[in-house]
Amino acid sequence: MNKITVKPATMVYPLPAVLVSCGSEPGEFNIITIAWTGTICTVPPMCYISVRQNRHSFGILHRYMDFVINLTTKNMIFETDWCGIKSGKDYNKFETLKLTPIKSDHVKAPMILESPVNIECKVKETKQLGSHDMFIADVMAIHVDENLIDKQTGAVKLEKAELICYAQHIYYEVGAIIGKYGFSANIKK
Numbered sequence: 001m002n003k004i005t006v007k008p009a010t011m012v013y014p015l016p017a018v019l020v021s022c023g024s025e026p027g028e029f030n031i032i033t034i035a036w037t038g039t040i041c042t043v044p045p046m047c048y049i050s051v052r053q054n055r056h057s058f059g060i061l062h063r064y065m066d067f068v069i070n071l072t073t074k075n076m077i078f079e080t081d082w083c084g085i086k087s088g089k090d091y092n093k094f095e096t097l098k099l100t101p102i103k104s105d106h107v108k109a110p111m112i113l114e115s116p117v118n119i120e121c122k123v124k125e126t127k128q129l130g131s132h133d134m135f136i137a138d139v140m141a142i143h144v145d146e147n148l149i150d151k152q153t154g155a156v157k158l159e160k161a162e163l164i165c166y167a168q169h170i171y172y173e174v175g176a177i178i179g180k181y182g183f184s185a186n187i188k189k
Helices: 056-064 074-085 093-097
Strands: 018-022 030-034 037-041 046-052 066-071 117-128 132-144 164-167 170-173
Touching: 018 056, 018 074, 030 046, 030 056, 030 074, 030 093, 046 056, 046 066, 046 117, 066 132, 074 093, 074 164, 074 170
Parallel strands: none
Antiparallel strands: 018 030, 018 066, 037 046, 046 132, 066 117, 117 132, 164 170
């Protein structure tokens, strides 16, 4: 098999397509679609989002230094795309899309009720990287729809959520389970 070299670019795909909510009052609540996000530490649990400086949410994030990562689903694809192309300067995204802001336990930013998983994050550090600033955050709490919790084991069954991901300007539905951590070495978890 031959390889062709292409110019350097972002190519670590797929990525989660998430809705990040921010702000401290209903009049300034905003939602921004983010694909540049991920886990960066297990203990303590930490994650990040990267945001362009010209985005409306950028100033809100810097002002309050917290946010909520709301995982998105196949049923939320329209809202996910719309929040990525429309600005909070021009729209109240919660009202326009009929999404429900609910109070978080540890941060000022609201959670989105319609999202199956909400991750409350408090910014620990920001890094200017170029086109984006990275907001490095401690995970303060995770809220999961009860229908995703296995009643016997307490495990979160994300495969039931119909999550979506993003790669090169295209949204994808997360597919079927094809293996489990450690299956290749017969490791029991």
